Amino acid sequence: MPDVQALVNEFIIKLKRRKVEGSHATARYTADLLRSVISQHRVPHANQATSLLEAVKSVGELLIAANPVELAVGNIVRRVLHIIREEDLSLATTSIGGLSLSDGSDDEDDVERDDRSMLSAAAVAAASRSTLRAPSLHTLLEDIPDATGLHGTSSSGGDSEGKSKSDKNPKSRKLKHDVIEAINELIEDIDTCHEQIAEQAVEHIHQNEVILTLGRSRTVMEFLCAAKEKRRSFRVFVAEGAPRYQGHVLAKELVAKGLQTTVITDSAVFAMISRVNMVIVGAHAIMANGGVVAPVGLNMVALAAQRHAVPFVVVAGSHKLCPLYPHNPEVLLNDLKSPSELLDFGEFSDCLDFGSGSGVPLLHVVNPSFDYVPPKLVSLFITDTGGHNPSYMYRLIADYYSADDIVVQRRSAYAQ
Template sequence: MPATTIPQTPSLSTYLKSLKHNDIETSIELFISLLKRRQIKNSRPCAIATTHLLLHVVAAERIRDASKLIQHVRDVGRRLVAAQPREMAVGNIVRRVLGVIREVAEEDQDAAGGTPLSPPTPLTPVPGETLQRPPLPTKMSEFSPLHGAAALPQDLLATAASSTQDWQSEDAAQRPLLPGSSTSYAGQPPSVTSLFSILQQPAGRSPFATPPTASQSPLIKPVPQTHDDEVKEKLDIKAEVINGIQELQDELDVVDTQIAESALDHIHSNEIILTHTSSQTVQRFLATAARKRKFTVVHAEAYPNDHEATHATIVNGGKKGSGEDEEGGDERWKPLTSMGITVILIPDSAVFALMSRINKVIMAPHTVLANGSLLAAAGAATIAQAAKHHRVPVVVLSGVYKLSPVYPFATDDLIEYGDPSKVVGFEEGEFMEKVDVVNPIYDWVDSELVDLYITNLGGCAPSFLYRIVADHYRVEDIDLSAK
């Protein structure tokens, strides 16, 4: 096991350290196992680990061709997503990186004066296209490949499936797809294979703990290269891509600060604000507002999964006590109370009782879905409902990296269930044996319960999120499972 290289309990920080001396395949496997064991969890650590890993993947690649790089990253991404499909931040980051590569490749093509190789973002939905939509599986239980994405009104599957071929095949096929011409795509094998892979992917790939390192990914067929003449340009691509990934890393670093910048636009003096769980983003947001204005924070503790971290945040401020987030090197910040803010800690059950006096509810999601609904720590839905009943605005603070291009069809499947011993200890044997103790970790909150999203790009209505999704993810990459 690669775990032998780690002396301490594996976490994000140990993983990032191990990245430096492990080879790529080991790192990937290590990350997969960490994801599976929930030793890296929550959106931000996952996103950070993914960017670092992909940076190494790209750096280690001796690229001949952008398409091969895309294929490789996609392949790695698929394995990561399959390891822990509910950490959607992983998939989001993979898509962002793929987007970076594609962009760089396109620029390169343009600069090289060649005809544009890939169809330039076939974003416009064509009415006829919906006929070509592949049949959706009835259940999202094996939702890791993000089936929901297929509901985007785009010819993504056809395009995504054929995109890899686009890179190498002759120019005639590269023209933007016409509504009529896409009909022929639908019948082609690629989309069929993609559907097969949807079902086979999670079971087929991930159980191998140590895949052969010699031939890195046996599933990738070495693609015959047609653009082998521009070696200099390709090296440039690699540098550009690495630059792009580093930009992504920077974005992850500053996302809280960027979100916090708009704090003063949303919090006025003497407000009573309710929040939930120990989110760094929310704490940063409130702290920024606290520098200028005095308000009251009512903090629900999110028992039983996050209450210890919540208490620690309230009392000590700064980083979570879980040790997950200590990497990143940013400073501990002071608790809100030391900034003159009154913080009232309440158990989750008291939320409804207090809601009539609350001015705003500020929440941090686990993942935001493309239709404006979100997944957040369990209890969030109850709070949002109570807020709705009392007509209290619900503000959700979310970095763009949490924004997932998935449309929720079966929300039940998105919910993860955690350790029941957090609810009732295993020392109560009889109870644990006879009573079904359930501990859901996430809640799904419908978009109509949310009034405002604040991302690092600014505020927007839940109904507008799909646009931000479209801006950040390439259509070809939305369904990662497609070949």
């Protein structure tokens, strides 16, 4: 396999030069890279999970700093950290349960076996609590089985025997194997998220409805095409999404699939929204509070939809769910693109001259990439795991991310 450091440096350069853009592409690339990092990382016999966590964190910090606007990179890094913690906890509870059940002789009665199973369950629960919670004086005083006591290494001879056993113990290989398998499942979820979201289209799009969208989103395109394949007859209004005009590309794709499509200007959204039954848009990222970082212009569409009581639906894969809040200092909600998308080179050149000796040009051209849509304007999120309300985002975050990874990153950001 290629050198991991070379792969990391190559991806960092691509992120800095904007060679890799978009949540899906960056998430897929990040997951592949972290899988290579874990597969080539030498795991010691002791503190195996800690060693993997540190390796992923060191690479993840470099990737996030290369392009902080691509929030999907940080999402995948935190997902992988959560996977390592879960697999380590699973191995720990399994080993403790097996050690507890293996004690005792075969001629014990049923009562003693029941007592032993209860003790093993208590040991597993205690180990789970100690693994999930941060170290504290209270956890140290709890009755948690000690790993050294379980292996019988109290004496010096026992230490050498336990060391020789740990050398032969394939737990490190087992941990890496389980983590890589879980990352493979994550990559498969990223690759198939569009299809899984599109399968839900028939539940939300009905006959003779009018759908409005803005710009181009692959998730939205496959969502609408899936409804068309189910013999749903509906019409689509596509706002062109200036200044990049990705709506024109989406309109051509929808027409090629046989959908009735109408292209409108962004300024005509409020005039046409009264005819619309539903607004379906994509997203760049979904924040922890249910807010949406989306292509510029979507906040205007969301306000128009709220004014006319039109449902505003966001379709996005679970890899776009970010466990951070918009006010976090490490979150950059916007990226300014080149003014050449708005003005031709040489146009308004006389206005760009420095006037009145102030040293500041009279004309400024601002071309932001994203809008922020607050959660109160969103009616429903449709992800690859189903439909969710904005208030349910905290529950998905608890399933996908570990609180320790979020807290550590916040502290490091505040320290800077």
